[in-house]
Amino acid sequence: MNIYVLVKRTFDTEEKIVVSGGKIQEDGAEFIINPYDEYAIEEAITVRDAHGGEVTVITIGNDEAEKQLRTALAMGADKAVLINTEDDVEEMDQFTSAYILAEYLKDKEADLILAGNVAIDGGSGQVGPRVADLLGINYVTTITSLSIDGEKVSIVRDIEGDAEELETSLPLLVTAQQGLNEPRYPSLPGIMKAKKKPLEELELDDLDIEEDDVEAKTETIEIYLPPKKAAGRILEGDLSNQVTELVGLLRNEAKVI
Amino acid sequence: MAKKVLVLGETREGALRNVSFEAIAAAKKISGGGEVVGVLIGDAVEEFGAELVAYGADRVVTVEHPHLKSYTSDGYGQAFMAVVEQEKPEGLVFGHTAVGKDLAPKIASKLQAGLISDVTDIEGEGDDAVFIRPIFSGKAFEKVKLKDGIDFITVRANNIAPLERQERSGDVSSLSVDITNLRTIIKNVVRKSTEGVDLSEAKVIVAGGRGVKSTEGFEPLQELANLLGGAVGASRGACDADYCDYSLQIGQTGKVVTPDLYIAAGISGAIQHMAGMSNSKVIVAINKDPEANIFKVADYGIVGDLFDVIPMLTEEFKKVM
Numbered sequence: 001m002n003i004y005v006l007v008k009r010t011f012d013t014e015e016k017i018v019v020s021g022g023k024i025q026e027d028g029a030e031f032i033i034n035p036y037d038e039y040a041i042e043e044a045i046t047v048r049d050a051h052g053g054e055v056t057v058i059t060i061g062n063d064e065a066e067k068q069l070r071t072a073l074a075m076g077a078d079k080a081v082l083i084n085t086e087d088d089v090e091e092m093d094q095f096t097s098a099y100i101l102a103e104y105l106k107d108k109e110a111d112l113i114l115a116g117n118v119a120i121d122g123g124s125g126q127v128g129p130r131v132a133d134l135l136g137i138n139y140v141t142t143i144t145s146l147s148i149d150g151e152k153v154s155i156v157r158d159i160e161g162d163a164e165e166l167e168t169s170l171p172l173l174v175t176a177q178q179g180l181n182e183p184r185y186p187s188l189p190g191i192m193k194a195k196k197k198p199l200e201e202l203e204l205d206d207l208d209i210e211e212d213d214v215e216a217k218t219e220t221i222e223i224y225l226p227p228k229k230a231a232g233r234i235l236e237g238d239l240s241n242q243v244t245e246l247v248g249l250l251r252n253e254a255k256v257i
Numbered sequence: 258m259a260k261k262v263l264v265l266g267e268t269r270e271g272a273l274r275n276v277s278f279e280a281i282a283a284a285k286k287i288s289g290g291g292e293v294v295g296v297l298i299g300d301a302v303e304e305f306g307a308e309l310v311a312y313g314a315d316r317v318v319t320v321e322h323p324h325l326k327s328y329t330s331d332g333y334g335q336a337f338m339a340v341v342e343q344e345k346p347e348g349l350v351f352g353h354t355a356v357g358k359d360l361a362p363k364i365a366s367k368l369q370a371g372l373i374s375d376v377t378d379i380e381g382e383g384d385d386a387v388f389i390r391p392i393f394s395g396k397a398f399e400k401v402k403l404k405d406g407i408d409f410i411t412v413r414a415n416n417i418a419p420l421e422r423q424e425r426s427g428d429v430s431s432l433s434v435d436i437t438n439l440r441t442i443i444k445n446v447v448r449k450s451t452e453g454v455d456l457s458e459a460k461v462i463v464a465g466g467r468g469v470k471s472t473e474g475f476e477p478l479q480e481l482a483n484l485l486g487g488a489v490g491a492s493r494g495a496c497d498a499d500y501c502d503y504s505l506q507i508g509q510t511g512k513v514v515t516p517d518l519y520i521a522a523g524i525s526g527a528i529q530h531m532a533g534m535s536n537s538k539v540i541v542a543i544n545k546d547p548e549a550n551i552f553k554v555a556d557y558g559i560v561g562d563l564f565d566v567i568p569m570l571t572e573e574f575k576k577v578m
Contacts, residue, residue, distance in 0.1 A: 011393065013509045013510065013528070013529040013532075014527075014528050014529060015528075016396070016528065017393050017396040017397045019397060024393075024397065035510050036510070093371060094362070094365075094371075094372065095365070095369075095370075095371055095372075098362075098366065120393065120394060120509050120510065121392060121393055122392060123374070123375060123390075123391065123392060123393075123394060123513075124372070124374035124375065125358050125362070125374065126361070126362040126365070126372055126374060127362075128362075129330070129359065129362035129363050129366070130362045130363070130365065130366040132363075133362070133363045133366035133367060134366060138330075138331070138440040138441060139330065139363075140441065141358065141359045142355070142358075142359075144503075158504060159355040159446070160354065160355045160455055160456070160457060160504075161449055161455070161456060161502075161504035161505070162446055162447060162448050162449050162504075163446070163447040163449055164443060164445070164446045164447075165443075165444040165445040165446070165447070166441050166442060166443050166444055167441070167442045167444060168440055168441045168442070169440065178503045178506065178510055178511065179502075179503040179504075216371070216404070217369075217370060217371025217372075217403065217404055217405075217406065218371040218372075218373055218401050218402065218403055218404060219401065219402055219403075219404050220399050220400070220401050221387065221400045221401065221402060222399065222400040223392070223397055223398070223399045223400075224397065224398055224399075224400075225396075225397050225398075226395065226396075226397070226398060226535070226536060229535075229554055229556075231553070232540070232542075232552065232553075232554075232555040232556045232557055232558055233556070233557055233558065234547070234552060234558040234559075234560060235557060235558065235559050239559075239561055239565060239566065239569070240569060242559050242561070242566075243559070243566060243569040243570055243573050244573055246541065246557055246559060246570070246573075247570065247573045247574060247577060249557055250518065250539065250541070250557075251577065254518075254538075254539045254556065254557075256461075256517040256518040256538060256539045257461075257485065257518065257574070257578070
C-alpha cells in the first residue's frame with residue numbers, strides 16, 4: 001500500500017509564546033512534530049505493517065524541519081520529503097500549503113494519505129480536506145479508529161464527543177484525532193536507521209509551481225498576545241464561608257450564574 | 258460594498274444550534290448592509306427556516322434529500338455548491354463545528370478561496386471587516402483579512418453575540434439538488450457526550466484533573482454541571498490516567514473552550530491545559546495546592562479538597578437558584 005503522511009513542525013505545547021515586532025519569536029523555542037500528526041504517523045506505520053507497502057512523510061518548511069522528518073523516519077516511516085519553500089514563498093496560508101502538497105501528490109497514486117486533524121499552531125484544520133479535494137479523493141476527518149479490508153475502509157470518527165461509525169473505500173485521506181493510537185517513541189536502533197533512510201528535498205521549481213500559483217488568499221495583519229489577567233482572589237476563612245462567598249461572587253460580581 | 262452572505266444553519270437534536278444564530282450575526286457584519294441568506298441542508302429542514310429569519314436571516318434556501326439525513330462531505334458539498342451557484346454569494350459563514358470544520362475547507366477549495374477558520378471576533382464591517390482568531394490554542398491571537406475574492410469564515414461557538422430574536426418575515430424557498438455518488442456511508446452514531454450539553458457550546462464547564470483520582474471521582478463534578486446546565490471537561494492528566502474519555506479533554510491537544518464560567522477542580526494548570534481554557538470569561542480554581550499554576554489565571558480560588566468543596570458548592574447553588 002502506498003501511504004503518505006502530511007506532517008508539520010510546530011512549537012512544543014509547553015512553550016510560552018513571545019511576540020516581538022509583530023511576529024512570533026522562534027529563537028530558543030523547542031519544536032516538535034505537531035502532536036496530531038504523530039497519531040497519523042503511528043497509524044500509517046501500523047497500516048503498513050499489517051498490509052505491506054511504504055510510508056512516506058512529507059512536510060513543507062525550511063531546513064529546520066529535517067529534524068522532525070528524521071524523527072518520523074526513526075519512528076518507522078520509510079522515506080521523507082521536504083518541500084523547501086524558504087526562498088520562494090513569503091506568506092503562506094492553507095490554500096498555499098494544500099496546493100503545494102496536492103501538486104506533489106497528484107501523480108503518486110497514493111492509496112492512503114494521513115494527516116493530523118489540526119495543527120496546534122495555526123489551528124485551522126483546513127489542509128487535509130483541501131488536499132483531498134484537489135486530488136479528487138474522499139476524506140474523513142477526526143478519526144479515532146481505522147481498519148482496512150481490501151478496498152473497504154471502516155472508520156470511527158469523533159464528532160464533538162460522539163462516535164460516528166462509517167464505511168468508505170480507498171483511495172482516501174484521513175485526519176487523526178486523539179485516541180486513534182499511542183504514538184511510539186523512536187527506538188535507538190530506529191534513530192540509527194533513520195539517518196540512512198532517504199530524505200528528498202524539493203523546491204517549487206521541481207514541482208513546476210510558479211510563485212503566483214500559490215499566493216496566499218488571506219493576510220495576517222497583526223499578531224498579539226491576549227491581555228494579561230489580573231491576579232484573581234484566593235478566598236479565605238472557613239471552607240463553608242468560602243463556598244457561600246464564591247456563589248455570591250459568581251451571582252452578584254461576575255454575574256455568570 | 259454591500260454583500261450577499263450565505264450562512265449554513267445547523268441543527269442538533271431537533272433544534273437549530275446557537276452557533277448558527279451567532280453565524281448570522283457575523284454574516285450581518287460582513288454583509289455591510291447587504292443580504293444574509295440562511296442555508297439549511299438535510300432530509301427535513303424546512304421547518305427551521307422561520308427561526309433563522311427570526312434571528313436575522315433575510316431569507317432562507319433549503320436543500321432536502323433523503324441522502325442528506327446524515328452529514329457527509331460529499332452530500333453536503335454537492336448541496337451547498339448548488340446553493341452557491343444559484344446565489345453567487347460574496348461571503349460565507351459556517352459555525353466552527355464538526356460539520357463546519359469538515360465542510361468549509363472543501364467548499365473553499367472548490368471556490369479556490371481563502372478561509373479564515375475559528376473566528377472569535379470581527380472588527381469593522383463590509384469590505385473593511387477584519388477577523389480575529391486564536392492561534393497556538395489561544396496563547397496568541399491574529400487579525401486576518403481576505404485579500405480578495407469571497408469572504409469565507411467559520412465562527413467559534415459562544416464568542417459572537419447573536420442578534421435579538423424578532424418576529425420577522427422572510428422567504429423560505431427550496432432548491433432541488435440531485436445528491437449522487439456518496440463515497441461515505443454512515444452506519445451508526447454512538448452518543449458519548451455528557452447529558453446532551455456540548456462541551457464546545459457549554460456556558461458552564463466543570464473540569465476535573467488528576468486530583469479527581471478515578472472515574473467515580475467525576476460524579477460530583479457531573480452533578481454540579483447538571484445543576485448549572487453545563488458540561489464536564491477534563492485535563493490531559495485525567496484522560497491519560499483513564500478517568501474519562503479523551504473527548505472530554507480540554508487543552509492545546511483537545512478542545513479549546515470559552516464558557517462564561519469554568520470551574521477547574523483538581524487541575525494543576527499545565528501550560529497545555531491553560532491554552533484550552535484561559536480565555537473563559539470567569540475561572541474558578543479549586544485545588545489542594547496553594548501554589549498550583551491554575552490559581553494564576555483564576556478569578557476566584559479556593560484552596561481545598563475538591564471532594565469537600567464541589568458537593569458544598571452544589572448544595573449552595575441549590576439554595577440560591
